[in-house]
Amino acid sequence: MYFIGIDVGTSGTKTILTDSKGNILATATFEYPLYQPQIGWAEQNPEDWWDASVKGIKAVLEKSKVNPEEVKAVGLTGQMHGLVMLDKNYNVIRPSIIWCDQRTAKECDEITEKVGKERLIEITANPALTGFTASKILWVRNNEPQNYEKVYKILLPKDYIRFKLTGEFATDVSDASGMQLLDIKNRCWSDEVLEKLEIDKELLGKVYESPQVTGKVSRQASEITGLCEGTLVVAGGGDQAAGAVGNGIVKTGVISSTIGSSGVVFAHLDEFKIDPQGRVHTFCHAVPGKWHVMGVTQGAGLSLKWFRDNFAHIEKAAFEFIDKDPYILMDQEAELANPGADGLIFLPYLMGERTPILDPYAKGIFFGITAKHTRREFIRAVMEGVVFSLKNCLDILYEMGIEVKEVRVSGGGAKSKLWRQMQADIFEMDVWTLNSKEGPAFGAAILAAVGAGEYQKVEEACDTMIQKVDSCRPNEKLFEIYRKTYKLYNSIYPRVKDLFNI
Numbered sequence: 001m002y003f004i005g006i007d008v009g010t011s012g013t014k015t016i017l018t019d020s021k022g023n024i025l026a027t028a029t030f031e032y033p034l035y036q037p038q039i040g041w042a043e044q045n046p047e048d049w050w051d052a053s054v055k056g057i058k059a060v061l062e063k064s065k066v067n068p069e070e071v072k073a074v075g076l077t078g079q080m081h082g083l084v085m086l087d088k089n090y091n092v093i094r095p096s097i098i099w100c101d102q103r104t105a106k107e108c109d110e111i112t113e114k115v116g117k118e119r120l121i122e123i124t125a126n127p128a129l130t131g132f133t134a135s136k137i138l139w140v141r142n143n144e145p146q147n148y149e150k151v152y153k154i155l156l157p158k159d160y161i162r163f164k165l166t167g168e169f170a171t172d173v174s175d176a177s178g179m180q181l182l183d184i185k186n187r188c189w190s191d192e193v194l195e196k197l198e199i200d201k202e203l204l205g206k207v208y209e210s211p212q213v214t215g216k217v218s219r220q221a222s223e224i225t226g227l228c229e230g231t232l233v234v235a236g237g238g239d240q241a242a243g244a245v246g247n248g249i250v251k252t253g254v255i256s257s258t259i260g261s262s263g264v265v266f267a268h269l270d271e272f273k274i275d276p277q278g279r280v281h282t283f284c285h286a287v288p289g290k291w292h293v294m295g296v297t298q299g300a301g302l303s304l305k306w307f308r309d310n311f312a313h314i315e316k317a318a319f320e321f322i323d324k325d326p327y328i329l330m331d332q333e334a335e336l337a338n339p340g341a342d343g344l345i346f347l348p349y350l351m352g353e354r355t356p357i358l359d360p361y362a363k364g365i366f367f368g369i370t371a372k373h374t375r376r377e378f379i380r381a382v383m384e385g386v387v388f389s390l391k392n393c394l395d396i397l398y399e400m401g402i403e404v405k406e407v408r409v410s411g412g413g414a415k416s417k418l419w420r421q422m423q424a425d426i427f428e429m430d431v432w433t434l435n436s437k438e439g440p441a442f443g444a445a446i447l448a449a450v451g452a453g454e455y456q457k458v459e460e461a462c463d464t465m466i467q468k469v470d471s472c473r474p475n476e477k478l479f480e481i482y483r484k485t486y487k488l489y490n491s492i493y494p495r496v497k498d499l500f501n502i
């Protein structure tokens with residue numbers, strides 16, 4: 001039996017095909033643009049996600065030579081929080097306002113006022129945040145009433161792919177948690193929040209636990225994708241929860257640190273638990289009946305990509321001549337700089353910042369530039385700044401009393417040995433890599449295997465399908481320089497934060 005996992009990421013959609021033991025037979029990634037019509041805005045075109053998913057499914061079927069009849073189930077995952085609105089003819093009404101868009105500060109105030117700050121945290125386990133879907137819905141209602149009038153269904157990114165594959169309107173508890181409309185403790189839509197925000201429940205899909213089957217591939221989707229009509233489609237999860245399943249973060253003590261476009265530190269919770277100050281998110285996990293807590297930095301891999309696209313012309317040119325990934329060349333360059341980048345510090349707030357500072361107006365900073373600094377210190381400072389922002393989230397987890405015995409790294413950033421080592425040195429802990437680097441897509445395939453009955457429980461599937469392969473040991477000699485640099489990093493934002501919103 002075979003399973004397909006589809007991850008609708010921010011930089012592209014990744015599709016993988018695995019067997020039931022977790023061997024990956026084929027992978028395919030198709031990229032698409034991110035539109036930034038104004039500073040702080042971020043949009044993508046849901047049709048691009050569907051095109052990339054169709055191409056991905058076709059590619060993995062072709063590369064693996066697996067007979068589509070042997071593909072038992074498809075699992076879906078993707079970037080969380082993005083708002084997809086369909087009209088009654090199932091057409092997309094406007095581009096999706098995605099997770100890193102920061103335009104909704106006013107709507108967050110509106111949510112806090114209507115629901116009440118404490119009650120909102122009690123129900124949704126989080127304060128009102130610009131990244132979450134509820135404020136994006138209100139923004140469209142307040143600013144584009146002509147679009148809001150047309151809304152028939154509201155979906156999350158991966159759930160749009162589900163609709164295209166099966167015709168069903170559905171979601172799962174982990175992704176729905178990021179809409180700020182879910183009662184997180186009771187794992188269902190909150191009638192109270194919906195009523196107070198005057199959002200009709202009929203607009204939302206049915207909520208499932210992540211391994212549950214939500215529908216089957218339709219004849220039309222079968223003709224487009226090459227999958228067999230009737231192939232099962234399971235609920236899946238938000239990319240962080242599915243990624244955690246793909247990394248085996250399904251029990252306490254083991255956490256993950258992911259550098260994708262965003263950066264996330266993620267821990268499993270057996271019991272519902274929140275940070276009373278709302279500095280990190282508590283959401284439903286993709287493991288039925290469990291929760292998780294995570295800290296999110298908005299601009300992690302996104303920061304390095306921004307640097308590559310704007311300042312790494314040498315590496316990009318080299319790529320054309322010697323066909324070497326510019327990121328690998330940038331890594332080599334950064335490795336030549338000293339740890340601590342000779343005092344050059346980068347705050348990665350290029351898309352505002354989520355946890356723990358929760359500031360949509362925050363902006364990026366290079367601090368401490370001198371004539372001695374060269375491009376290599378700049379690249380290194382970007383990478384270190386991202387790890388410091390992840391360490392800020394890790395510190396909150398420690399404050400909450402969460403046990404951390406082991407860190408597993410994933411996301412595109414985990415391809416870099418230097419970035420993995422920096423995490424070990426700055427977290428002062430061993431960091432592990434796994435057999436699969438395809439975190440969320442692999443997690444979605446695991447959820448598909450559970451949904452199809454190949455395994456009874458997510459934990460059992462993880463035990464069989466995931467292996468640890470390699471670790472980076474922290475270098476104690478670097479603790480002092482990184483501790484000193486981290487202290488300085490932490491003292492910059494509080495001193496300048498009032499200047500960002502002028």
Ligand SMILES: Nc1ncnc2c1ncn2[C@@H]1O[C@H](COP(=O)(O)OP(=O)(O)O)[C@@H](O)[C@H]1O
Pocket residue numbers: 009010011012259260261262300301302303304305325327328331411412413414415416419
């Ligand atoms: N070889 C590499 N070295 C360092 N960083 C890398 C490398 N390859 C990819 N990345 C980083 O990974 C990011 C993409 O990660 P990915 O998990 O694919 O993102 P997403 O799921 O958001 O689309 C890029 O923005 C880049 O910063």
Ligand SMILES: O=C(CO)[C@@H](O)[C@H](O)COP(=O)(O)O
Pocket residue numbers: 009010011078079080081099100131178239240260261262263264296
């Ligand atoms: O906003 C969050 C999680 O709350 C992000 O993690 C998005 O889900 C996007 O993820 P990537 O594209 O970086 O994987």
